[in-house]
Amino acid sequence: MVPKGPVGRKIAMRQACLITLEGGEGAGKSTVARGLQARLAERGVLSIVTREPGGSPKAEAIRGILLSGKVKPYGPFAEAIMFYAARIDHIEKTIRPALARGNWVISDRFADSTRAYQGALGKVDPTLLGSLERVALAGFRPDITLILDVPVEIGLARAAARRGSGATDRFESEGRGFHARLRQAYLEIAEREPDRCIVLDASLPPDDVLEMAWAAVEMRALAGVSNTFADAALQ
Numbered sequence: 268m269v270p271k272g273p274v275g276r277k278i279a280m281r282q283a284c285l286i287t288l289e290g291g292e293g294a295g296k297s298t299v300a301r302g303l304q305a306r307l308a309e310r311g312v313l314s315i316v317t318r319e320p321g322g323s324p325k326a327e328a329i330r331g332i333l334l335s336g337k338v339k340p341y342g343p344f345a346e347a348i349m350f351y352a353a354r355i356d357h358i359e360k361t362i363r364p365a366l367a368r369g370n371w372v373i374s375d376r377f378a379d380s381t382r383a384y385q386g387a388l389g390k391v392d393p394t395l396l397g398s399l400e401r402v403a404l405a406g407f408r409p410d411i412t413l414i415l416d417v418p419v420e421i422g423l424a425r426a427a428a429r430r431g432s433g434a435t436d437r438f439e440s441e442g443r444g445f446h447a448r449l450r451q452a453y454l455e456i457a458e459r460e461p462d463r464c465i466v467l468d469a470s471l472p473p474d475d476v477l478e479m480a481w482a483a484v485e486m487r488a489l490a491g492v493s494n495t496f497a498d499a500a501l502q
C-alpha cells in the first residue's frame with residue numbers, strides 16, 4: 268500500500284532493501300559493508316550490518332562450529348545444511364525484523380556463499396542444493412548482490428595481513444586452486460543473475476571500491492527514491 272503524505276498525496280516509498288556482499292577471502296566485504304552503511308546514514312537511511320555465517324545468537328554459535336572445521340568430515344552437503352540452519356535463524360531473528368522496521372540490511376555473505384563454496388567447490392549436486400535453497404528461503408532473496416572480485420593472491424594476502432599471527436580458519440586454509448575456482452564460481456553466479464548481481468573490481472583502493480559499490484546501490488536500489496528519505500516525493 269502506498270502511504271499518504273501530510274497533504275494526502277501519495278509518497279513514492281521505497282521498501283527497505285537487503286544488500287548482500289559476496290566474494291572470496293579478504294575481498295573487502297566487511298570494509299564495503301561499513302562504508303555503505305555510512306553512505307546510507309548520510310541519506311537518512313537507517314541500516315544494520317550483519318554477516319553469515321552468523322548474524323543472530325544461534326547462528327553465531329553455528330558459525331563457531333563451522334569455521335572450526337568440525338563439520339568438514341561429514342562432507343559439503345552436511346556443511347550446506349548447517350549453513351542453512353544458521354541462515355534460517357539469521358533471516359527470522361535479524362533480517363526480517365530489521366526490514367519490517369524499515370531498516371536496510373547489509374549482509375556480509377548470504378546464500379551465494381553456499382552456492383559457491385559448498386556447491387561449485389564442494390560439488391554438492393546442484394539439484395540437491397537448489398532444493399535446499401528453495402525450501403529454506405521460500406523465495407526470499409536479496410534485492411541487490413555486490414560481488415567483490417579480486418585476484419586470488421590479493422584476497423589471500425589481505426586476509427592474512429588482517430589475521431596477523433592468528434590461525435587460518437577452515438576455508439582460508441584451502442589451497443590456491445580452491446580460491447581460483449571460487450572466484451570463477453562467483454563470476455558464473457553473476458552471469459546467471461544479472462538483475463540481482465553486480466561484479467565490482469575489488470582490487471582497487473578501498474575508496475574506489477566503495478565509490479563503485481555506492482554507485483551500484485544508488486542505481487539499483489535508490490533510483491527514484493531520493494525524495495523518500497529527504498522530502499517525500501509527491502506524485
Ligand code: T5A
Nearest residue numbers: 292293294295296297298320380381384425429438472473
Ligand atoms: N562460507 C560462508 C561458506 O563456506 N558457505 C556459506 O554459506 C557461508 C555464508 C566465513 C567463511 O565461511 C565460508 C566462507 C568463508 O570462508 P569469515 O571469517 O566471515 O568466514 O571470512 P570472509 O567472509 O571471507 O571475510 P574476510 O574477513 O576474510 O574478508 P572480507 O570481509 O572480504 O575483507 P575485509 O573487509 O575484512 O578486508 C580484509 C583486509 O583487507 C583490507 C582490510 O583493511 C582488511 O585488512 N582491505 C583492503 N586493502 C586494500 N584495498 C582494498 N580495496 C581493501 N579492502 C579491504
